[in-house]
Amino acid sequence: MKLKQTYPIPESVIREKIESLSALPVLDSFAEDVLQLLDEPTTTTSNLLRVVETNPVLSAKILKTANSPVYGFPQSIATVEFAFSILGFDIIKETIVLSLLSSRFEDKTREDVRLQQIWEHALATAIMAKKIARDVNYPVIGEAFSAGLFHDIGYAVIFRLFQNEFEQLYQVSLQQKSARDFSNLEESFFGKITHQIVGAYLLEKWNLPASVCEAVKFHHEPVRAERNLFLASIVHCADIVVRRDGSSASPFDENIIVVDSAVDFLKQHCQDFEVRYFHQTSKPKVIKSVLLKKQKMVV
Amino acid sequence: MKREHTNTLPSGLEDVSMLRSALPQLEVAMEQRETYIKALEKTIDVLKDELPQNTRSTFRQSFYINDMMTFHRRSCSLSVSKSYQEHFELLRTFVSEIFPVVDINIFSFDGQNFKTLLSSYHNLTQEFERYRESGVIRWVVDEKSLIVLSPVESVAFDKRSMVILPLVIGHIVIGCVILLVEKKPEDFSVLHRRILSVLAYQSAIGLFHLQKQQEKVLDTAELKNVVAASLKKLNYQEVTIECSNEVYIHNLKVVSEIINALFEKILQHQISKVKIFQTAYYAVVQLEINRSFNSIERLKVVQKSVRSYYGDITLGQRENDSILTLFLPLRSEYVQ
Numbered sequence: 135m136k137l138k139q140t141y142p143i144p145e146s147v148i149r150e151k152i153e154s155l156s157a158l159p160v161l162d163s164f165a166e167d168v169l170q171l172l173d174e175p176t177t178t179t180s181n182l183l184r185v186v187e188t189n190p191v192l193s194a195k196i197l198k199t200a201n202s203p204v205y206g207f208p209q210s211i212a213t214v215e216f217a218f219s220i221l222g223f224d225i226i227k228e229t230i231v232l233s234l235l236s237s238r239f240e241d242k243t244r245e246d247v248r249l250q251q252i253w254e255h256a257l258a259t260a261i262m263a264k265k266i267a268r269d270v271n272y273p274v275i276g277e278a279f280s281a282g283l284f285h286d287i288g289y290a291v292i293f294r295l296f297q298n299e300f301e302q303l304y305q306v307s308l309q310q311k312s313a314r315d316f317s318n319l320e321e322s323f324f325g326k327i328t329h330q331i332v333g334a335y336l337l338e339k340w341n342l343p344a345s346v347c348e349a350v351k352f353h354h355e356p357v358r359a360e361r362n363l364f365l366a367s368i369v370h371c372a373d374i375v376v377r378r379d380g381s382s383a384s385p386f387d388e389n390i391i392v393v394d395s396a397v398d399f400l401k402q403h404c405q406d407f408e409v410r411y412f413h414q415t416s417k418p419k420v421i422k423s424v425l426l427k428k429q430k431m432v433v
Numbered sequence: 434m435k436r437e438h439t440n441t442l443p444s445g446l447e448d449v450s451m452l453r454s455a456l457p458q459l460e461v462a463m464e465q466r467e468t469y470i471k472a473l474e475k476t477i478d479v480l481k482d483e484l485p486q487n488t489r490s491t492f493r494q495s496f497y498i499n500d501m502m503t504f505h506r507r508s509c510s511l512s513v514s515k516s517y518q519e520h521f522e523l524l525r526t527f528v529s530e531i532f533p534v535v536d537i538n539i540f541s542f543d544g545q546n547f548k549t550l551l552s553s554y555h556n557l558t559q560e561f562e563r564y565r566e567s568g569v570i571r572w573v574v575d576e577k578s579l580i581v582l583s584p585v586e587s588v589a590f591d592k593r594s595m596v597i598l599p600l601v602i603g604h605i606v607i608g609c610v611i612l613l614v615e616k617k618p619e620d621f622s623v624l625h626r627r628i629l630s631v632l633a634y635q636s637a638i639g640l641f642h643l644q645k646q647q648e649k650v651l652d653t654a655e656l657k658n659v660v661a662a663s664l665k666k667l668n669y670q671e672v673t674i675e676c677s678n679e680v681y682i683h684n685l686k687v688v689s690e691i692i693n694a695l696f697e698k699i700l701q702h703q704i705s706k707v708k709i710f711q712t713a714y715y716a717v718v719q720l721e722i723n724r725s726f727n728s729i730e731r732l733k734v735v736q737k738s739v740r741s742y743y744g745d746i747t748l749g750q751r752e753n754d755s756i757l758t759l760f761l762p763l764r765s766e767y768v769q
Contacts, residue, residue, distance in 0.1 A: 213567040213568050220582065223591060273571060274567070274568040
């Protein structure tokens with residue numbers, strides 16, 4: 135199978151398509167559970183929060199709404215809980231229902247399997263980022279969770295906008311047995327516009343705080359983060375740790391390399407950071423149990 | 434004779450016909466006039482209606498200003514409250530005058546960490562911790578602005594709100610107040626926010642004074658402790674000096690007695706006996722003199738340390754005498 139000559143896709147085309155993107159699809163199984171929860175009269179904001187924050191798409195949608203200038207907090211709200219407090223129960227309910235309903239009308243049969251894997255990895259990274267943030271005394275722990283949750287949102291955008299082309303390239307890479315080296319695949323398809331940049335660009339368009347966008351943009355090379363090196367380092371290490379210990383399986387970015395300076399930076403805030411996260415083998419069980427709990431909550 | 438009907442009217446009636454022809458125009462004019470009058474009347478009515486409204490509005494404004502001034506004056510009592518409890522009660526009273534308060538908690542901030550300063554019925558520490566982790570508190574501290582939120586555990590049609598007020602002195606946040614009130618977030622007006630800001634401002638000044646007062650009290654207590662410890666040390670040193678003095682005097686007396694005994698032997702020309710015992714005496718005298726010098730050195734050290742605290746301390750007459758007793762014979766040419 136040969137690639138078309140139009141690759142890599144020009145940056146302007148990618149940006150134009152992202153700008154026109156108003157929402158990302160939500161997995162059907164998740165949507166049903168959330169709608170069921172919304173139907174119950176005893177559901178509280180807190181219950182809803184625990185479920186919504188396990189889903190990057192809904193979380194991003196809620197943050198997009200809360201960060202819009204209408205509510206007076208543009209680019210200030212980094213956590214879903216903050217957004218919930220600002221919007222209130224009724225608006226959150228409306229936002230979720232609209233988001234889920236619009237998602238129902240879209241064909242996403244092919245996306246489901248891979249998105250499922252990506253979202254599981256995103257959630258594991260988010261939980262790990264929260265844990266690391268607590269250990270290194272990061273001031274806003276929820277922000278680390280959000281950045282972890284959104285770190286691979288670029289993939290969802292790519293699937294959504296360039297599904298056919300991406301599928302084609304993925305098959306090529308499988309044939310060449312190089313699927314694991316996904317950065318090469320991305321480069322051949324998007325040029326310099328990687329999933330990190332795509333994700334960060336989308337979050338910027340949706341008015342999310344700059345520090346979260348930056349952490350998403352530089353989660354593979356956190357030293358480039360100028361605004362908030364702390365957050366970018368946390369997300370980077372969380373991403374690496376959950377991949378290494380096998381608590382989540384993502385089909386992409388398998389060969390991501392740990393950046394020593396990020397680990398060193400975090401060691402300044404927690405002396406035994408390296409020992410805790412890179413030399414211990416008991417961590418996967420912890421994360422897996424948390425993941426199971428989160429999944430049970432949704433069910 | 435048949436009267437000829439002509440279009441021409443007899444004289445005198447021409448004016449009437451003119452009037453008839455002008456009638457429609459007159460009617461229109463009158464209608465217009467009536468409309469005009471009605472319009473004028475309506476205008477007058479509207480103006481009549483508006484006038485009291487304006488008066489009322491002016492009254493309302495003046496009432497608003499007076500009310501604000503009164504509230505501001507009253508809230509000044511917050512800034513001069515004498516204790517944390519009094520401050521807390523005052524704050525709760527003032528906020529309750531604006532809307533029903535469910536709970537109030539005050540947290541202090543040292544630039545890094547928050548800790549509960551005062552709380553009423555329920556402790557909102559858990560809620561506060563959640564807000565801190567979710568970045569709400571950081572926003573309040575950065576923006577130095579109050580925020581009105583839906584409570585974390587709210588349900589549909591919930592009428593409660595959580596208000597977080599920063600306590601700012603100059604440009605420094607020294608804490609924040611969390612209020613749980615029976616009012617929906619969307620029902621908070623600009624006036625409510627302004628009044629709450631005034632209260633927060635006064636509360637910040639009051640708490641700042643109380644903190645400073647508490648610090649002074651702690652400093653004074655610490656100072657008292659230091660003074661007490663110093664006095665204790667001084668007493669101990671005095672006792673030590675006294676004991677040391679006794680020891681020194683004893684040592685010096687022993688030495689002087691030995692030396693005196695030696696002198697007596699010499700004076701009695703019992704040289705032979707002296708010779709017999711000379712070596713032994715000499716060793717003893719040497720030892721005693723060394724011990725005395727050591728004692729004197731130690732005494733000097735004690736004096737020095739005491740002097741650094743309490744100035745010069747003179748040795749007692751007995752010590753002087755003892756030293757003289759020691760040194761005078763030593764100066765004698767008999768003992769080398």
